[in-house]
Structures are given as structure tokens and as C-alpha cells.
Amino acid sequence: MSARTSHVFHRNARLQPPIAVKGDGCYIVDADGKRYLDGSGGAAVSCLGHSHPKVIEAIKRQLDAIPYGHTGAFSNEPMEKLATHLAQAAPGGLDKVYFVSGGSEAVEAALKMARQFYIEIGQPSRHKIIARRQSYHGNTLGALAVGGNAARRAQFQPMLMEATHIAPCFSYREKRVDETEEEYGRRAADELETAIQQAGPETVAAFICEPVVGATAGAVPPAPGYLKRIREICDRHGVLLIFDEVMCGMGRTGHMFACDEDGVAPDLMTVAKGLGAGYQPIGAVLVDTRIFEAIRDGSGFFQHGHTYMGHPAACAAGLAVQEVIRDDNLLENVNRQGAALRRALEARFGNNANVGDIRGRGLFMAIELVADRSTKETFDPARQLHAVIKREAMERGLIVYPMGGTIDGRHGDHVLVAPPFIVDQSHITELVEKLGDAVDAALAA
DSSP states (O other), rough: TTTTTSSSOOTEEEEEEEOEEEEETTTEEEOOOEEEESSSSSHHTTTOOOOOHHHHHHHHHHHHOSSSOOOOTTHHHHHHHHHHHHHHSSSSSEEEEESSSHHHHHHHHHHHOOOOOOOOOTTTTTTEEEEEOOOOOOOHHHHHHOOOOOOGGGGGGSSSOOOOOOOOHHHHHHTTOOOOOOHHHHHHHHHHHHHHHHOOOGEEEEEOOSBOOOOTTTTTTEEEEEEEHHHHHHHHHTTTEEETTTTTTTTTTTTSGGGGTTTTTOOOEEGGGTTTTTTSSOOOEEEHHHHHHHHHHTTTSSSSOOOOTTOOHHHHHHHHHHHHHHHHTTHHHHHHHHHHHHHHHHHTTOOOTTTTEEEETTEEEEEEEESBBTTOOOOOGGGGGHHHEEEEEEEHHHHHOOEEEEEEEOOOOOOOOOOTOOHHHHHHHHHHHHHHEEEEEEHHO
């Protein structure tokens, strides 16, 4: 089907993508029978691949029972069970779960919760949000406003609420040669202290960040001690800490929650993507007990809501996904195959003059492309190297997640890889071989 005959408003209005007709484990098959290894889980979504029988059967059973019941009137069994599962696994005091349909909705809900919490406890002056440059928190207007990607924000700027953005924690790009990783992490975190003081501590509601940065910078982990320092600063000033784990959470980094590796718990956490693994649209906000109780014991009603929140079939899918991850010990496979993926990437790209950094955690890895490895100079953005790599990879039957604007929304190119948790060594080998060939072809173009 050509772009001119399709009535779908596709992401790229000039292109008609292949039509996916079948899922087969870690592969997607298009209408022409071509097989694609899903090396990025779409956008770090499909953590169980595309045909897991237990998840599909759970959805079918729920549809046979009841497909929908509005949460303004009813709860439902899979929503209750999934909330219990998440609350029992969550760090800190995250004991309540608010379900939505995706990551952007989760971020919008978390921002509103932060604001309403301070209304409920008698601190109405707290309304400001602090975030980081080169972050991504979603495409709805509130989430886009706190996101720090300049290119994504630019044309919508007049419509966005005000938010303060501090520097990211990005060792490859920001650490000085005279600093240790820990010293750099402290310096980066202390920008939050400065921003809170400048805004007026009594006006700041929350700080939001991705524990491991996803799409906009490419699997960037925090420096040692950074998140603990952030937690200390928030606690000292009474500011809520929101972790956006929409992309990096739910097992992707080898821990059920990415922040577990750093030993830090937030006040609010957003999750999505790997929560339902793409089998149904679902997201959630994990909420600290004191925030829930402030609303329960105050007005009693969170002034928010969506038609499909807590959807029974979506929650059934999410519960089945999480049970498979637990019962099949897939976090062990994430760590084992994540180590294999890192070794394979280092073997293939470690001596490549145009690969400046290989980074990430678990099955959440990225390579950053540079024109000059010694200076870290980027390629000309007009070259659209990331887009060429994506095209070359697709031609070879590989799906990866390349992005441009790694540094400032305009300059820099990286490729994110986030394969399903069910991958084995043969998938890792195929992924890295095809990615290497795609990068070589793009650099030669």
C-alpha cells in the first residue's frame, strides 16, 4: 500500500511503513513475509516478544469475563491483583497504584498528584516543577513541558507551562577530566539545590527525572551517588521526587525498577511500556502512602481521570506479563544477556573511530556516534545519520531505535537497543552483526 492510498495518518506523513501481520517471539513478520528481529522492543516496550501464549490467553479470558467497566463505578479483579503485585515489589513507601493507558498519561497524573498533594496539606504556593535538559517525559502538553528536549518542545513552546531545567547527569558529555565519577555526580546533583534556592523552596512542588535516560540521550545511567544526593536535596526542601521509569523500568535494566540499583526510592514513580509489554496499552503511577493519605483524608478525591484507566483487559495483560517475568526468572536473563550484549557491542564497536561511547544497563544499551572520537565532535545534523542507520537496519531485517539530537536536541546521534527479555545468544549475535553492518553502510553513505 502506498502512502497516497492509505487513510492512516502515519508518524511520517511521507512514508508508508511495512504492514506487520504476525509476531513470532523476538521477530515481527510483515505482509511480504520479511522477518525483522526486534532489537529495541519497539520503543523498549515488547519485553516478552510478540507472541507469548500466557499473556494472550489471559487477555482472552478477561474479554470472555468482562471487557470494560468504568472505574467511576467499579473496580475489577485484574486491576486489584496487578496493583498488589506492583506495590509488593516497589521500593520505599510506594503502596498505591493509579492506572492509566500509557507513559504520557502517567506523567500528567504524577504532576497533578504532586500539585494536589500540596493543596491538601496546606502549602498552595508549591506549584513549580524542576526537570533536566535532554530528558523526555511524554508528548502531552504537561509532560512535554517538563521534558527537556529542545527540538520536541520548540514549535509548541507558547502552549507549554513553565518549568525549570537543570543539567542532565551525562558523564560522557559533562564530566571534567579532573573529576571522579562520584565528584561529577555530586556537582550535577547540586544544580538542583541551586535551582530550588533560585525558585524559592516554598514554591517548588517536585523534581522529575529518568533514573536511566532513555530515548533522547540513549541509555545514560546516573553517576554513582547522583540519585542519593538528589533524594537528600528533595528531602531537605520538602520537594517531591518523581522518577520517570516509563522506558527504563519494569525489569529493563536488570532490576524490576531501575532505581533499585541505586538504592533510592521516589515519592511518585511512572511506569508503562514494559508493564504491559505492548500486549495492551497500560501505564501507572506508583504513589507513596503519605501522598495517598493526604488526598484521602483531605478532599477525598483526586481531581483527574481517564475513560480507559484501569481497563480490565489491559490490567489482565499487565498482570500476566509481570507473572511471566517472575515465574520464568527473566530478570536473570536480562542480566545474563545484558552482559553478553555489552561484550558483543564492545567487540564490534570498541575500536570503531566513529563510536564514542557504549553505555547502559541490562538490556538497555546504546552506542553514541561521533565524527571524531578524540574530541567527541558530532556529525553534521543535516546528515541525519541516525535516520540512515534506521533505514539500513530495517533493510537488513533489524529494528533498533536510533535518535538524533543526543546532546542538545539538535546535535549528536545514538542508537538505542532494548531487545525482549526472552533473547538468547543467537539473537544477541544477530542483532550486533546486523547493527554493525547498518552502521558501516550509513557511515559510508
